Structure formats: structure tokens, C-alpha cells
Amino acid sequence: MSGGRRWLYAGSLAALLLLLLVPLGVQNAYYLEVLFRIFIFAALGLAWNLVGGYAGQLSLGHVAYFGVGAYAFTLLTLDLGWNPWLGVAGGVGFSLVAALVIGSITFRLRGPYFTLATIATAEILRLLVLNLQDFTRGAIGISTPPLFPGPSADRAFYLAAVLLAAVAYAFNLWADRSRFGYYLMAIREDEDTAMAVGVNPARTKLLALLPSAAITSLAGSLYASSFHYIQADYIFSIDISNQAAIVAMLGGAGTALGPVLGSVILTTASELFKEVFQTAHLLIYGILIILVVLFLPGGVIGFFGRRSRRRAQREPGPFAGSLSGEEGSPRHSSSSST
């Protein structure tokens, strides 16, 4: 196991180095922009994964931190004259405060009620930003300050997105192998059991939301700056919350590699469909999501991971004493032939 783990770390590091070298070969602005989006959404999916994947709290309101990051960065830089990067850091600060408030309200709720509450809090923020016109310019929107002035901005944005995704990925890897990650998984499985091993579920969920919100906020600032312009309706759009969740679930929620894989597949696919099917690409996108939920509940990783794990486990015979009820369960059904 630890041997496999070492390969995973080495492979991840090699992949990161390779990705950092990409701008040397790819100069095309369009490709760099698609790559930027792939890694921004990978970062969003990885951030969401800490709360939605490992801890199993299906948030559909992560756009709150994305939007707060985008707006705080923009307004702090433009209106208060902060250095843009200080503005980005300020955005993280605001998002952490938002996470503490939103988390302590919504984490009292479970299941669908939690999900609805997260949607509601993000919507409240959208409406606030839309209507506090004196601060936010309301529906007119604002032009965002550049984080990377100069001709090589495309490359710089791409590299920033890769690094952000790498940090988010590292958090996920850590969750795989730490007390904190185990506690999150225990909460996902059953909060009563989690408490029986000494876990304070409310506090632990809030602690998971903090890094998640911070990364999401950074992605929001980067996105805002690369887009040159923000407006409440699309920077606080529920589509972004959904995208973060879908990317993680498509790849495999609760795994570190899942959201990265999900973003590569989904962003590439939506880009291809956009070319071929014009506006119908959203329809294709929707159908794809339904297919994944129906046929790949564990995501792409879950599908392949489960198969390899079964193979490794076949020889000892833990099933020997298993009750008859176990045999029909979907967990084992598809492996019985081999």
C-alpha cells in the first residue's frame, strides 16, 4: 500500500512538472484558455471534494466563495487601491468569514436540507451583490484589474491555475491519509459512528469548509481577472456551484484524482460540443451528467478503482462466511464471473 502511495506521489509530482512546462510548447491563446479553464475547474472540484466528497456534505452553494473572491479582489483593488495580489488575499479573508457564517448555519442541517440551504445562501449573496449598487455597480458589472499585466498573461493565468489545482490536490491527498481525512469520511458514513470515535462533527465539517472556501475564493479571483469583467448574475451563478460538484462526481467524489479527471473530461467535452453542436452543447452536457449518475455512481475512478481492488482481494476468502444476504448486494454482483 505505501509502495503504491509512493508511486502516486512521484507520479503526481512528475505530472505537475510536465504541466508547468506546457506553455513552452503551447502558445496558442485559445488552447491556453481552455487549459486554464480545465485547471480552474479542477481546483474548484478539488476544493468542493473536501466538503462534498470526503465529508459527504453535498454543497451546491460553493459559488458563494467563488463570487466573494471575485468581487472582494476587484473592489479592494479598484476602490481601495490595494495591490491586486493583496486584493486576492483579502478575497480569501472575506471568503473565510463567509465560510464560518454559512458553515455554522448550514452544517446544522443534514441531507437535502443542507443542500437547499447552501443554494439559498449563495443566492442571497448574489442578490446582495446585485442590489448593493453603491458598492458593487449592481447589474452593470465591473471591469476587473489585471493580475498579470503584459503580453504573456495567458501563460501566467494557466500556470497560476495549475499551481492552485496542485495545492488543492495536495489537500485532497492529505485527506486520504490523515486523521482529519478519516474523520471526514466517518462523518460522511454516519455521524453517530463518527461521534463514537471522538469526532465533533459540526467542528470538523467547518474545519473542512475553510480550506475549501479559500481555494474556491482564489479560483474566483483568478477567473475574474482573466475574464476582465464580472457581473453578479454569472459570477454568482448556480452553474458554477453545479460545475464544481459535477466535476468531482464525474471523476470520483472522495478521491484526490477524481476531480482532476472530471474536469479534464468535462471541460474538454463541453468545448468540443460547443464547436459541433453550437447552443445544443448544454443539452449534450446534461445527458452526459445523467448517464454518469445512472451508470457510474462512483465516478470514473470508482469504476476502475473498484475493479482493481476486487482483483487484489479475491484470493483470501473473506466472503467464505458471509451471509446469503450479502451475495445479492450490488457491491459484489458484477465481479462474480471472474
Place this chain on the structure above:
Amino acid sequence: MTKRFGGLVATHDVSFTVERGEVVFIIGPNGAGKTTLFNLITGYLRPDAGVIRFRGLPIQGLPPYRITAMGVGRTFQIPKPLAHLSVVENVMLGAFLRAGTYAEAERRALEVLERLEMRELARVEAGSLPVASLKRLEVARALATGAELLLLDEVVAGLSPAEADAFVGILRRLPEMGVTAVGGVEHIMRVVVSIADRVIVLDHGTRLAAGRPEEVVRDPAVVEAYLGTKFARREEAP
């Protein structure tokens, strides 16, 4: 202590003490209040009246995770492991409470598995275990938290008679590990009589009898509750 759910009194003035190193069984049919009692002691429910002390300190009203941290472990009637993780990883979940690092948690977890004779299952995915092993896994996870008092809800539910005997046998070995055991069972089984230091019989939320197992099984009130008044009189006759 007393617990009411609306108009239903789930446990009524039930009072008892367990000494360090004892093996005690709480016996009572379904609905007698065993699970309620365990939930009260471990903080999942708040008593409406009464005091619960652990090592002299009052613990009623504390949240379950605080009570776990104080050294009270528990298992659940329906085991809920992290199905996709291995057995040892599930036990580590408990071990993390007292272990600083991942490696230390793993070492502690393997020690506990060794003591419960399930070391060979360490790398098996927990979701593929049969019920008997899952119940044992629950005990392992609770022991790994460093519990000094272990409460086992429904010790034999879902097990075959042979599995049940083996599982009850585990409780007998807990005192050697420095752990006091309180188990809940539905019936007065032979194995319970043979290994218990004391038994407490619950019926409709009240304490019907308590004492050494061989005394309790002869207690007319217990015989009446389990077999009916006719048998109680017959017992007294000769």
C-alpha cells in the same frame, strides 16, 4: 435515571453501578430500554432525570464525542463501517483519538486486531465482511479509542448460536485488557450466565432484578417476566 419520549417512559428510575474490570450484561427483550440506556450513558440522549457518573465525574448532558474522549466506548446495534476502507483503516479511525500520527494509529490498530484475533482480516475491505466479523470490527474500533468502559449494544443480534457464543466470549477477555464491559442481550443465555459477573434485567424500562447471574435466573420476578406466572409458582412449589 429516567428518559421519556413524549408520553412513553423508556427507562424509569433505572439505577446501577458497574465496577472496574467487571463484565455486566443488561438483559431485556426488545423494547425493554437497553438501547435507550446505552444512548443515555454515551450522550446520544439526555436523561430527563438522574445522574450518570464515570469515574466519579458526572457525564450526563455531555456530547457523545466528549464522553468517548473520557474513555467510554460503544458499539452500535447495526454496524456501520467505512465500507470501502480496509479493516485496519476502520480500526485506525478509533485509534486516531490517542495517536498523533498516521503510522502510530496504524500500529495501535494492528495491536487491537491482534488481541481480537482478527489480524488476518486487516487488509480486507470492511464492506465485504460477514455480520459476525463486522460486530468484532465495531469492538476493535471502540477499543482502539482507548476506552476503559465498553458498552456493547445487542451483542448477539443477527448472529448464529455458535457465532453468538464466540462473540460473548470476547467480552470475557476485555477485563484482561483493562476494559470494563457492559453488553446488552435479549435473553438469558447459558454463555451469559457462565461468564457474567453480574446481570441486570430490564423490563418495560424498569429494573426488574440485578445480581449474580445464577441468583437472577432463580428470581421469581424474572421467571415470571420471561415464562409467565404459572412457571413462577411452579418454581416456588417444591
